[in-house]
Amino acid sequence: xxxxxxxxxxxxxxxxxxxxxxxxxxxEKIAMLTAYDYTMARLLDRAGIDLILVGDSLGMVVLGYExxxxxxxxxMVHHTRAVSRGVARALVVADMPFLTYxxxxxxxxxxxxxxxxxxxxxxxxxxxxxxxVGVAARLVEAGIPVMGHLGLLPQHVHQLGGFxxxxxxxxxxxxxxxxxxxxxxxxxxxxxxxxxxxxVATGVTADLQIPTIGIGxxxxxxxxxxxxxxxxxxxPDAVPPFVRRYADLGEQTVAAAxxxxxxxxxxxxxxxxxxxxxDLVGAEK
Ligand code: KIV
Numbered sequence: 158x159x160x161x162x163x164x165x166x167x168x169x170x171x172x173x174x175x176x177x178x179x180x181x182x183x184x185e186k187i188a189m190l191t192a193y194d195y196t197m198a199r200l201l202d203r204a205g206i207d208l209i210l211v212g213d214s215l216g217m218v219v220l221g222y223e224x225x226x227x228x229x230x231x232x233m234v235h236h237t238r239a240v241s242r243g244v245a246r247a248l249v250v251a252d253m254p255f256l257t258y259x260x261x262x263x264x265x266x267x268x269x270x271x272x273x274x275x276x277x278x279x280x281x282x283x284x285x286x287x288x289x290v291g292v293a294a295r296l297v298e299a300g301i302p303v304m305g306h307l308g309l310l311p312q313h314v315h316q317l318g319g320f321x322x323x324x325x326x327x328x329x330x331x332x333x334x335x336x337x338x339x340x341x342x343x344x345x346x347x348x349x350x351x352x353x354x355x356x357v358a359t360g361v362t363a364d365l366q367i368p369t370i371g372i373g374x375x376x377x378x379x380x381x382x383x384x385x386x387x388x389x390x391x392x393p394d395a396v397p398p399f400v401r402r403y404a405d406l407g408e409q410t411v412a413a414a415x416x417x418x419x420x421x422x423x424x425x426x427x428x429x430x431x432x433x434x435x436d437l438v439g440a441e442k
Contacts, residue, residue, distance in 0.1 A: 172207050172248040174280075174302055174346045180207075180379070181368040187347075187380025189370055190388070193219045193236045197385060198243030206247050208370070210282065210382060211237045213252040213311070218386040225311045228254040230268050237276030250304050251278035255312045258283050258292050265292045269301045282349065284310040286336025290343050297344030305340035307333050308374065309352035320397070322373070324353040330360075337361050337369075349382060350374040352397070373399035 180187055189208035192198040193215045201209055215236055216228040230253075237251040251272040258265035269281045280302035283289050293303040308323045317323070324330045330353075337348050347368045350358045355375020362369040362378050371378030387396040390405035420426035 169245045171246055174248070177207070177248075177347060177368050178366070181366075187368055187370060189380055189382035190385045191218075191382070192240050192243075192385060195239045195243040198240040198247075198249075201385065202244045202247050207380070208382070209240060209244055209247040209249050211240050211249065211251045211276070211278065212282075212384065213254045214384050215252075218384060218392055224314050225252075226255045226314070228252075230254055230257045230271065234271050234276045237272055237278050241277030248280065249278045250280045250282050251276055252282050259288065262292055262295045266295060266299055266301075269296050270299075273301055280304055280346065282306055284312050286332070286339060290336070290339045293340055293345050294343035303340075303343075303345045304370075305337070305345045305348040306351065307336050307340075307348055307353075308350050311351075320352070322352045322354070324357045330354075330357045333357065334361050334364060337365055341365050341367050347380075350378060352399075373397060 177187060187207050188205070189210055190201050190206050191210045191212040191214055192201050193211060198209055211233065213225040213228040213233065215232065216222040216225045219236075220228070220232070222228075233251055233254055237249070241249050253265070253269060253272065257268040265283075272278045272281050281296065282304040283292060283296075284306040286305075286307060289305070293305065296303050309317070309320060310323075311320065314320060324333045333350075333353065334357075337350075340348055345367060347370055348361075348365065349370045349372065350361060351371075352373040355377065358369065358371055358374035359377040368379035370380040370382050372382045383400060384392070384396075386392045387400045388403050390402050390407045391410075393407065396402075417426065
């Protein structure tokens with residue numbers, strides 16, 4: 158198991174799957190955020206975030222693609238490993254990227270296995286109902302915890318015609334509930350509900366034993382998830398309207414970098430007479 162300075166194995170109780178269902182039963186909300194690297198994972202873990210998602214939103218917020226579709230399994234394993242190294246308490250969930258669980262159940266199992274064995278994740282997330290329900294059942298049977306993801310499915314962005322709210326029609330809302338119940342039946346431990354009307358999410362949350370985690374799905378879900386870069390003000394592009402900004406780290410970073418560049422150019426950094434890191438290294442020799 159991994160440790161960091163603030164959270165050591167000795168003093169931290171890890172979040173486990175049964176804790177999440179117990180939180181739902183007690184009416185305690187679950188807090189989830191995305192992370193893609195060691196440093197951010199450490200900070201979010203220190204903050205007491207329950208679930209850390211290594212989302213394939215990696216493709217958009219970190220790698221600069223327009224969709225999540227170009228994200229590869231190797232990239233997800235690489236980033237999941239970094240996140241796992243930074244976490245002592247939270248439960249780490251890794252997204253299975255596009256076409257890593259749709260080709261065959263055997264391939265899905267092998268690919269999910271890499272995120273667990275090589276990445277150090279405790280669970281994987283897959284999008285959709287239908288065929289994904291059978292995949293979830295097989296992964297769970299093999300001992301791999303699965304989180305479902307319904308509503309707006311970013312891996313279906315071209316079919317959906319963009320990142321727009323789903324399940325607005327009654328028939329679609331009924332299908333979504335049926336998919337959620339099927340995922341629960343297949344053994345999924347939680348379901349993300351993305352960009353659906355709050356009333357639909359309220360109904361699904363009431364009908365499931367397992368927790369729902371909402372993103373743009375209203376206040377009644379058992380937990381909430383946001384893309385960390387969006388809520389920290391780090392995303393350069395427009396963020397979805399349901400995002401609340403808790404910080405403006407993007408602007409703070411630009412201001413700090415500008416101040417540094419000004420100091421370097423004006424000869425104020427490093428300060429004369431002050432010992433720098435390089436001086437200290439030299440002094441030890
Ligand atoms: O990839 C991601 O960040 C996600 C969240 C939006 C739930 O799937």
